[in-house]
Amino acid sequence: MRCERVEGVRFLEQRPFHVTRLLNSIIAASFSTESAARRRLNLLEMSELSDLTTSVPIFVCTLAFPGIACPLHVFEPRYRLMMRRCQQSGTRSFGMCRVQADTGFSDFGCMLTIRGSEDLPDGRSLIDAVGGRRFKVLRRSRRDGYNTADIEYLQDQPIATEDLGILQVFHDQVYQMALSWFRHLSQFKQQYLHSRHGAIPGPDRGRLQDLLDGPCWCWWVIAVVPIQPELQTTLLSTTSLHGRLLYLQRILQYLGQNEVQ
Missing domain, CATH: 1.10.4060 (LON domain-like fold)
Structure with missing residues (x-):
């Protein structure tokens, strides 16, 4: 199993982190080229994560639905990385699709928005998420071990x-x-x-x-x-x-x- 739903848990808001100024200045002075490259890479990654139609992170586990709570227990390193990036980017959003044998994950899914999280001492986290918009998968890809997809959003037909x-x-x-x-x-x-x-x-x-x-x-x-x-x-x-x-x-x-x- 890639994830577990959890219930009966009080979720806490993600606590902000603070840069250690001394350590940051040492890294900048001693590894200026590498530090600048990492900053550029981080800005690029955050920019890509902010576009919620292209290279959207996909959590492959179960089905989620619009407006419905979907609490998750995240323990795999790749998904822990995904959750951290989603929160750092400011979107606090990712796609959820169920497992499908032939393509890896289903052609349709639902966006999830992180409302709160609780980090456990061993690196696992409990994520309080709720369903957002539905989408159709257009193209599949991968990034640092987890799945991503280009998507288009679905909406109901107008009612006459x-x-x-x-x-x-x-x-x-x-x-x-x-x-x-x-x-x-x-x-x-x-x-x-x-x-x-x-x-x-x-x-x-x-x-x-x-x-x-x-x-x-x-x-x-x-x-x-x-x-x-x-x-x-x-x-x-x-x-x-x-x-x-x-x-x-x-x-x-x-x-x-x-x-x-």
Whole structure:
């Protein structure tokens, strides 16, 4: 395993570091050429990391979803380096894709933003991240042991004004199905899902046409229902809110009819 999700952890904001002036002056005086080269390389790396469409760092582990918490336990050296660079660049962002045998990682993923982190004494870290925008992988590459990709962002198709009312009614119906399924889970299961993914978000009434990734509650349901990762990836790549709701309706109907928890 390349990573582990963690739960029930209080995350701390990343503490700033301070340059040791004496050591910095010694390095600059004794290794001026090397020091200048490293500074130029660091500026180049930070510039590249700040462009969140080209050579985006990709954490290959699991699926993440827009607006949904994704806590991670980072222990591999390459990903520890990635996390450090993402935070130093100021973007605090990286892509998350699931493992795929033929290409290394899936064609679709989700950006994650680091909200807080806790560094452990042995170099591992606990990362509190939340899902951002969805993307499609255009090109794959590698950098210092970890994967990178050129990406393009996805967004839902615009909703025609004449279809908005009908879609809103359908949206509310599927949301109620999701609530009913969740409320029929055992108390232990409900608490587990809450600790892992947060509470189920409320419905988005009256603003469906404004949401680039659709309602957040849809992604929460997709993250927690027992379905195959391949279907989760299909739903992540879907740019039709109506199509996504149809998928969810069928999944929730099946789970309800078969009492699957």
